[in-house]
Amino acid sequence: MIERRKTVVVNLNIEPKENSGNRFLYFSSYPRIIRMTAWKLRFSQNVRENSYKLTKELSYEEIQRAEETLIRIIQSEWSSDKREKYTQTIQFHEENKILKVRSRLILGQDPEDFVRPTVLPDHPIVRRFIDYAHKTLHHAGVQTTLPHLRERFWIPWGRRVVKEVFRKCVTCRRYTSKSVVPVLPAPLLVDRINRVYAFEVTGADLTGPICLKGGKKAWIGIFTFAIYLAIRLELVTYLSTEAFMQAMRRFFDRRGRSYIMYADNGTFWECQDFSALSTVKKLYLNVLFKRSNGISIPQLRHGMEVGGKE
Numbered sequence: 001m002i003e004r005r006k007t008v009v010v011n012l013n014i015e016p017k018e019n020s021g022n023r024f025l026y027f028s029s030y031p032r033i034i035r036m037t038a039w040k041l042r043f044s045q046n047v048r049e050n051s052y053k054l055t056k057e058l059s060y061e062e063i064q065r066a067e068e069t070l071i072r073i074i075q076s077e078w079s080s081d082k083r084e085k086y087t088q089t090i091q092f093h094e095e096n097k098i099l100k101v102r103s104r105l106i107l108g109q110d111p112e113d114f115v116r117p118t119v120l121p122d123h124p125i126v127r128r129f130i131d132y133a134h135k136t137l138h139h140a141g142v143q144t145t146l147p148h149l150r151e152r153f154w155i156p157w158g159r160r161v162v163k164e165v166f167r168k169c170v171t172c173r174r175y176t177s178k179s180v181v182p183v184l185p186a187p188l189l190v191d192r193i194n195r196v197y198a199f200e201v202t203g204a205d206l207t208g209p210i211c212l213k214g215g216k217k218a219w220i221g222i223f224t225f226a227i228y229l230a231i232r233l234e235l236v237t238y239l240s241t242e243a244f245m246q247a248m249r250r251f252f253d254r255r256g257r258s259y260i261m262y263a264d265n266g267t268f269w270e271c272q273d274f275s276a277l278s279t280v281k282k283l284y285l286n287v288l289f290k291r292s293n294g295i296s297i298p299q300l301r302h303g304m305e306v307g308g309k310e
Contacts, residue, residue, distance in 0.1 A: 024070070025124050030132035033125060038066035068098060070125060071118060075099050078121040086156065092119070101154045117154040122161050130155075130165045139172055191260055192226045199251075201226040202258040206236060206244070221247040223255075226262065 024033045038058050046053050054062075075098070083092075091102040093116075100116045108115065120126045134145050146162050155161055166172055191201045203226050208219035221234040221244060232255060234247035252258070 025128075030125070030128040033070070033128065034063060034066050037070055038062045041066055041069065068096070071098055071120070074121065074123045074125055075119060077123065078119075082121070082156075111151075113152040117150065117152060120153045120155045122156065126155065127161070127165050130162055131169070134162075134166065134169065139169065142166065189226075191262075194227070196227065196259070197256070198228070198230055199223065199225050199232070199255045200259045201262075202260070203262045204248070205264060206239070208236075209239075221251070223248075223251050 024037070027033045027036055035058065042054050042058070042062060045051055086092075092099055093102050094100070095116070099119045101119060103115055103117070105115045120129075130145070130149065133149060134140065137145055137148060140148075142159060142162050145166075146158055149155065149158065149162075194201070203222075203224040205222050205224075206219045207222060209217040210220065212218050216237075219236040219239060221236045223232040223234070225231070232251055234251055236243050236247045
């Protein structure tokens, strides 16, 4: 006999812990984040029993208290592994549960925030603060904004973080972007400047596919006059050499035979050397087929438009 054992199945749903500091990103700017935090702190104080009810505008002390609360939240989300990287070269100390840096200017007569700056690790709220300082200084550069921030705060990898914030500034990118240097156009081919009849020099290509009403696919044969602005479209039902020859037959019957035809390295041209086919020689005698060597139909059309305006 085989002993039957009870099995207990346990399902665990682990949800990632959301950083509390990301909740403040709902507000667009750093001053709004500070003011909303101050209003929340006032509300939490007013709902307490036997407490003095504050109803006027926010005071300077409340704004400063809200900023200190945000700094504590940001520093609490700074991982200990990243903090240990700086313990060998930088001395940290806590003051009112706020992590600060003990600099070498302790014996000087500078302000306390400059001698012991507050640590601000990389955080989305810190980036909002950098963007606010950048706009307050009238979109100053890194050399001006970074020393202004270091008067009160110390940001690890501060220069890199400030540069990343500046790259997203639309105003700075607008005025610092370089204009596009125009490229001098190449001289036109000889076949494109000779005075000939319409469609004696033609560029041919296919575009598509397009869907027909019956669900079949089709392509559009484009025949472009290489000198003046003129174009002829023909419907090609199959992507084959024979189907393109039929479209070219209709084009020649309508517009006359071309003396020179340019085309790219399409499959219908490569098939058994299109210009050497006996049917082509029989139907289109005295037609010279040339490879475009990179001259596509849009480039031909652009050149024709310029030539037509001249």
